[in-house]
Every structure is written in C-alpha cells, then in structure tokens.
Amino acid sequence: MFDLTGKTALVTGGGRGLGLEMAKALARAGAWTVINGRNRQNLEEARERLAADGISVGIAPGDITQDVETILLRAIDKTGQLDILIHAVGERDRRGTEAMAPQDFASLLNTDLTAAYAVARSALPLIQRSSAGRLIFVTSIAAFAARAGDPAYTAAKGGLEALTRSLAVELGADNLTVNAIAPGWFATETNAHLAADPDLKAFVEVRIPLKRWGRPEEIAPAAVFLASPAASFVNGTTLTVDGGMTVQM
Numbered sequence: 001m002f003d004l005t006g007k008t009a010l011v012t013g014g015g016r017g018l019g020l021e022m023a024k025a026l027a028r029a030g031a032w033t034v035i036n037g038r039n040r041q042n043l044e045e046a047r048e049r050l051a052a053d054g055i056s057v058g059i060a061p062g063d064i065t066q067d068v069e070t071i072l073l074r075a076i077d078k079t080g081q082l083d084i085l086i087h088a089v090g091e092r093d094r095r096g097t098e099a100m101a102p103q104d105f106a107s108l109l110n111t112d113l114t115a116a117y118a119v120a121r122s123a124l125p126l127i128q129r130s131s132a133g134r135l136i137f138v139t140s141i142a143a144f145a146a147r148a149g150d151p152a153y154t155a156a157k158g159g160l161e162a163l164t165r166s167l168a169v170e171l172g173a174d175n176l177t178v179n180a181i182a183p184g185w186f187a188t189e190t191n192a193h194l195a196a197d198p199d200l201k202a203f204v205e206v207r208i209p210l211k212r213w214g215r216p217e218e219i220a221p222a223a224v225f226l227a228s229p230a231a232s233f234v235n236g237t238t239l240t241v242d243g244g245m246t247v248q249m
C-alpha cells in the first residue's frame with residue numbers, strides 16, 4: 001500500500017531540511033527520486049550522504065523561480081516519467097508590515113506561491129500521464145494560524161493551501177490527486193538557532209501538546225502516505241503535522 005516502486009519523484013527544495021527527509025523516505029519506499037535546489041554542491045553532498053546509507057537519488061539543480069523547464073527535464077532524464085511532485089521550496093522573511101515594502105512582499109509571494117503554481121503547471125503534462133500522479137505542496141501551519149510580523153509568508157502559505165484546493169477540484173482525477181502537507185515547528189538546520197533558544201523552549205512546552213519541536217524525519221511518513229496508493233481517494237486536503245499545536249486552545 002505504501003510501495004512506490006516504479007514511480008519517479010521530484011522534490012523541489014530537496015537538498016536539505018524537510019525536503020531532504022521527504023526525498024529520502026520516497027526513495028526508501030522505492031521511487032526513483034530526484035532532489036532540487038539552487039546550490040549544486042549542496043545537492044551533490046546530499047546525494048553522497050544518502051548513497052553512504054544505501055539510498056540512490058538524482059539531482060536537478062536550478063532555481064525554481066527561473067529554471068522550471070530545465071529542472072523538470074533533469075528530473076525525468078533517467079526514467080522518462082514523473083509521477084510525484086513534492087514542492088517543498090519555501091523561503092521566509094520575518095519582517096513585519098512596517099519594514100516590508102510591497103515589492104519585498106511580492107518577491108516572497110513569487111518564490112513561495114507563484115513558483116509553486118508554475119512548477120505544478122509545467123509538470124502537469126508529465127504527471128497526468130502517470131497511472132497515479134501526485135502533486136503535493138508543502139505549506140505551513142502559518143496558512144491558518146498567524147504570528148505577528150510575518151505578513152508575506154503567512155499570505156503565501158495561505159494562498160498555497162487555497163491553491164491546493166483549487167487544483168484538486170480542477171484537476172483531480174483517478175490518476176491525479178493534489179494535496180498539501182502543513183508542517184508545524186520542526187528543528188531543521190535552518191531553525192537550529194530557534195530550537196536552541198531558551199525562551200522559545202518555554203513557549204514550545206506550553207503551545208505544542210507534545211511539548212517539543214518536530215524532528216525533521218517525522219515529516220517524511222506524511223509524504224510517503226500522500227504519494228502512495230494508500231492515498232488514492234485523498235484529494236484537496238492538507239495534512240497537518242504539528243504535534244497538535246494548531247488544535248490546542
């Protein structure tokens with residue numbers, strides 16, 4: 001039910017953090033998996049680390065805001081097919097409203113929302129040829145719960161969650177589903193300084209029912225589930241993985 005043998009997957013933003021964890025899990029489940037990011041060296045190092053663990057992946061370097069067609073071509077160069085697209089690229093800019101000019105706001109929306117639409121749209125002709133195509137966006141709990149001083153990321157992730165529903169309704173079919181994963185607080189490399197902050201530790205203990213940050217590898221099973229035959233009738237939904245943070249009053 002969770003076997004991805006014979007599938008090809010592309011994970012954008014797959015060179016580190018949550019994207020890398022999801023890519024690793026897809027590969028372990030049997031998919032030929034290709035990871036994307038802008039920094040080629042980082043991708044090559046990630047590939048070597050995975051190879052040392054017996055996991056083989058391909059790389060597709062490129063900026064998702066500019067090089068979509070090149071990235072897709074690299075993703076399919078080994079198998080000629082694309083069955084699963086996980087779009088994990090997401091940047092954050094925590095400047096509040098006073099500090100953030102409209103052009104900076106638009107720039108973040110371009111990376112976090114417009115690029116998601118662009119890569120999904122360009123990948124569609126490939127994914128629609130799959131017998132079980134999967135389009136999976138990585139949103140955030142910021143899509144439905146806001147922190148003060150974070151307008152652009154909050155708007156982008158809210159938009160991405162709505163885009164998930166829109167594409168699921170427009171494109172959903174027996175051979176294609178569109179879903180999202182909304183991570184809560186994960187102690188990735190990027191968040192290491194926050195995870196080490198004693199004030200935030202106290203906050204986490206009160207605000208997250210499991211009283212801890214998520215471990216990066218804990219995002220991966222959600223990706224395998226949504227990508228797998230087990231999720232064949234799941235369409236247009238967002239799977240929240242946040243230790244219960246957003247359901248606590």
Ligand SMILES: NC(=O)c1ccc[n+]([C@@H]2O[C@H](COP(=O)([O-])OP(=O)(O)OC[C@H]3O[C@@H](n4cnc5c(N)ncnc54)[C@H](OP(=O)(O)O)[C@@H]3O)[C@@H](O)[C@H]2O)c1
Pocket residue numbers: 012013014015016017018019036037038039040042062063064065088089090091111138139140141182183184185186187188189190191
């Ligand atoms: N970590 C969390 O707690 C958390 C919580 C909620 C949601 N999320 C979401 O989960 C996703 C992954 O988060 P993360 O913390 O693992 O992120 P991360 O560690 O910052 O990794 C982001 C990845 O995206 C790549 N990337 C960034 N811009 C790109 C671009 N324009 N084109 C291609 N690749 C690009 C980066 O590689 P290069 O720099 O080499 O391009 C990197 O591999 C994001 O969408 C984020 O918003 C994370």
